[in-house]
Amino acid sequence: MRAYPNLRHLAYLVALAEHRHFGKAAEASSVTQSTLSAGIRELETVLGVQVAERTKRSVILTPIGHVLADKAAALLRSADDMLDIAAEATAPFSGTISLGTIPTIGPYLLPRIIPALRERFPELRFALREDKTGELLDRLAHGRLDLVLIAFPYETDGLETMMLFEDAYRFACAADHPFAHVESIALERLGGERLMLLEKDHCLHSHALPLLQGAPDIAEATFSATSLPTLVAMVAEGMGATLLPDLAINAGIASGSEIAIRPMSGEANRRSIGLAWRRQSGRADTFREIGDFLRGWARTEIRPWVA
Numbered sequence: 001m002r003a004y005p006n007l008r009h010l011a012y013l014v015a016l017a018e019h020r021h022f023g024k025a026a027e028a029s030s031v032t033q034s035t036l037s038a039g040i041r042e043l044e045t046v047l048g049v050q051v052a053e054r055t056k057r058s059v060i061l062t063p064i065g066h067v068l069a070d071k072a073a074a075l076l077r078s079a080d081d082m083l084d085i086a087a088e089a090t091a092p093f094s095g096t097i098s099l100g101t102i103p104t105i106g107p108y109l110l111p112r113i114i115p116a117l118r119e120r121f122p123e124l125r126f127a128l129r130e131d132k133t134g135e136l137l138d139r140l141a142h143g144r145l146d147l148v149l150i151a152f153p154y155e156t157d158g159l160e161t162m163m164l165f166e167d168a169y170r171f172a173c174a175a176d177h178p179f180a181h182v183e184s185i186a187l188e189r190l191g192g193e194r195l196m197l198l199e200k201d202h203c204l205h206s207h208a209l210p211l212l213q214g215a216p217d218i219a220e221a222t223f224s225a226t227s228l229p230t231l232v233a234m235v236a237e238g239m240g241a242t243l244l245p246d247l248a249i250n251a252g253i254a255s256g257s258e259i260a261i262r263p264m265s266g267e268a269n270r271r272s273i274g275l276a277w278r279r280q281s282g283r284a285d286t287f288r289e290i291g292d293f294l295r296g297w298a299r300t301e302i303r304p305w306v307a
Helices: 007-020 024-027 033-047 063-090 104-122 133-139 203-212 228-236 247-251 282-301
Strands: 052-054 060-062 095-102 124-130 147-152 159-174 195-198 241-245 259-261 270-278
Touching: 007 024, 007 033, 007 060, 007 063, 024 033, 060 063, 060 195, 095 104, 104 124, 104 247, 104 282, 133 147, 133 270, 147 159, 159 228, 159 247, 159 282, 195 228, 228 241, 228 259, 241 247, 270 282
Parallel strands: 095 124, 095 147, 195 241
Antiparallel strands: 052 060, 147 270, 159 241, 159 259, 159 270
């Protein structure tokens, strides 16, 4: 019978590929550096190839080491799925779910849905992470997250998704802006506006671009912010206008700021809020149940912003 590598040693290899440093990889693996180094050497013995080149200051994975690290990550995900399937069979809706979400959703929705989820699923615990969509999906693909709560449309090849509710955009401007008191704003009226958006790697930026195609004469953004509160502060200073989602507005993001928020006409000014998880996850049934619950919760608890 062939000798197979130890799963723990494969985890060491994955950590080493991620951190490119024995000390940091050991810390991430909750072992000593000598234990991790010995595990990598044993792995190399079993595989018969060198996976890493060591120097006093750094570590470099060999070409075959990179290939094997990817294979190791896939094996570890499969092992996690096996454990999840067994856990679901013996105690469904229990344990911990690693949930990731984005900065334009998390602060405005998690304080509301986590208590509701805990009441509905009292044996479940949620470990939360906030990051940009691309980073969250990468962590999901590599098994470092179980479930993500993000905004769509977004490319999610290989994942199962469930839409929960729609979140509309509103026009936000300084209190003395010409649009501050209009009933609603059509896209074509935005031509020539200084519209400020989040940085390009934020999904709210990419979601706004199709919406703004209806206003081709819109001026180039004069400021790219890293967060919605920063955008609100810049709008209040008269630096330009922006788009804000209902979730953030209803959570009070503009409270105390001298800005005006106005509705936009048309059906294109919205994003979809939904869940995504790995299709092969052993907890897929649990995630669907969570999604069904949140979809029903949203029907009664999520309200459009009203002028």
